[in-house]
Amino acid sequence: MISPNTKSTSPIQTNINDLNINEEKNKELKYYEKGEIISNPITNYQPFFSVRNISFGFQESVRLKAFLSQKDVISLGAGEPSPEFFPLNEIKLNVKNFEKEIVINGEELHYIQSYSIVPGYYKLVKWLTNLQRETHGLQNENTPGREWNVVLTHGAQGALDCIFKALFDRNDSILTENFTYGGVFGFCAPHGVNFEGIDMDERGIIPKNLEKVLKNWKEFHKGLNFPKALYIIPNAQNPTAAQYDIQRKIEIYNICSKYNLLIIEDDPHIFLQLDGKKDINGRFIGEESFLSMDIDKRVIRIDTFSKFLTSGVRLGFLTTWNLLYRQISAEVGNSIYHTSNLAQIVIWKILESWGIQGFYSYVKRNQQLMIKKRDFMKSMFEKYLNGLVEYNNPKGGLYFWVKLLGVECSNTFVTEYLYPNKLLLCMGVNFSSIRNHKTPYVRFTFSFVPDEEVEKCFVIIKDALLKIKDK
Ligand SMILES: Cc1ncc(COP(=O)(O)O)c(C=O)c1O
Known part of the structure; x- marks a missing residue:
């Protein structure tokens, strides 16, 4: 449990035994077992979190979520308006590549018009959890010691906002590619966070340059805290279109592991691969992600619907290991309460109507276009x-x-x-x-x-x- 005064006495810890991967074999073990990934599991997450984040009484919201997710709970506690006020009787959607009209009413219409809780609409979160499992070869999200979660965010930008609040204090540092998504700089200035760009080539960050910066940090960055994280855009990097291959990813992962950095993997283009590996249906699938090799539990992954479905809906989703998830999703709850229920249900109905195969066909069509x-x-x-x-x-x-x-x-x-x-x-x-x-x-x-x-x-x-x- 974390409370404002427990920073030194009650560290958030996992230990090496958490790596008791006992269920199905998964990809994150593949490179480890081949000896390509040198594991250095994070044993104490506490130093990664910002002072403000650690002061959250997040425990309460976690308990509340668990309580509210039970069946048939009646709450006289919520500050909800009267359901008679709700103006919508029904919503009809006409979705591309789906013949039937979709009608939203009943439970889903009620959900749209009332408050909900942080992770998002449970059916959508479940769908995305399955998508992440399949895409990144993760074990079941409840595997003991390897628990992970998905939380909906206000696009990738909203996810970054919450990550920055959860991790960084003034004088902290983050490493980025030397040309990177400009939104990140927008966070650094107001948070007083120092950023350092690492030289790149067409395969992304050059590992020896990354290592050099980290090795010589103290000498060249007096007064600035050692970097907590590397921010990286692995597929068709924005703006340079650099494309990380698996070898480059392994080298970078190992350096982050050696210097104990979190990896913020921001991947808006995962479904917009236009070259490389394909699945059996001819859809480009790209290289394995940092999340899929994350034996150490140091990756925070950001996905968004913006680039392959719709940007105006302002929905993204963040996937990470339990302790990181809990601290970051507390930031989602504290800043926006939850993402728009209207957006969540509309996206859910689209995905539900297509099914996973329909979704993949849609992705393939988009790639061809x-x-x-x-x-x-x-x-x-x-x-x-x-x-x-x-x-x-x-x-x-x-x-x-x-x-x-x-x-x-x-x-x-x-x-x-x-x-x-x-x-x-x-x-x-x-x-x-x-x-x-x-x-x-x-x-x-x-x-x-x-x-x-x-x-x-x-x-x-x-x-x-x-x-x-x-x-
Ligand atoms: C790398 C990267 N991260 C985040 C974003 C913001 O995306 P969203 O619309 O999901 O907030 C973008 C948008 O261009 C991006 O390229």
Whole structure:
């Protein structure tokens, strides 16, 4: 149990015996047994949590959740309005690739219109738990010593918010890729958290650079706490589209294990793989995740519906081991109470109507569509920007990461040359771990704009780059 004064006397602990993996064999053992992963299980999670997080009386909400999840509980305690106030009688959904109309009424309609509890609608949470088991080869979520959970969040951004609150205090440090999702920097500044970008290549963070930073931390970062976590985007990294392979992941995992870092695996593109390994139905499945090799229980995984289903619904889901889950989901409860029940039920009805095979077919169709869109944009680079830019060919995700040749600072390029034409590209500085850094990079999104519009944009960009070249 954790209370404000128990930090030193009552550590949150697991021990090596927690690794008594006795049920089905799972992937997290695979690399360990082959000797590729050197295990260093976390024995004390306490130093990872922020002071504010440790001061939560979370125990109460955990007890309450367990109590409320029993059948036939009557609560005179909740601050609920009268159900007679609820305005909706019925909701009808017309879902793509599903012939029947879906009607929401009864228990689910009541759920939409009242409060619920943190993890989310139990049927949706169960569905996602099964999805995670299957995708990451995890053991049953109740396996003794290896318990894990899923909690719904306000998108991946909401998950990051809760993770930051749960883990970081002023002067704490986090390691990131040297170009990374800009949302992370937004958290670091107000939390007073120091971030350090690690050099990358097309396979992601370079392990020897990661090790160098950690080994020399004290010497070069006086006054700053040793990093608690590595934040990493493993598939079609945002923005660089770097793609981690399994060998690179193992090397990084082992370094995190050696230096006892948590790994925050933020993976919005897992269902947007456009290359590599396929399942028997021809759907790209990508490499195993950090979660799936997590013998030490140091990975906090973030997924989101935003990039492969709908972004406006603002739903994501966080998967992690019990102790981490309990502390982080307390942050979800304390900040937003729970995600929108309307969003939860709509997503649940869509997934339920498709079933898991229907969901995988949907993912496969989306991948095929995205391959066409990516290839179309690639043809535009070839047609209009040959010799004016350098770019990679993304194996997943939504983005091309592009170096503008002859441009020192893409900010100036975008504001001076593209804004007047009502055109926007995402400037590299937004992703750079070195703030206010001049960079010639920009990010092009290939998923969203129709082909005819894309072509018009390329004409504008070509003209602008030629003007700079002729200067
Ligand atoms: C790596 C990464 N994390 C988080 C997010 C935020 O996603 P969400 O819409 O689920 O909040 C994004 C969106 O671009 C992203 O690329």
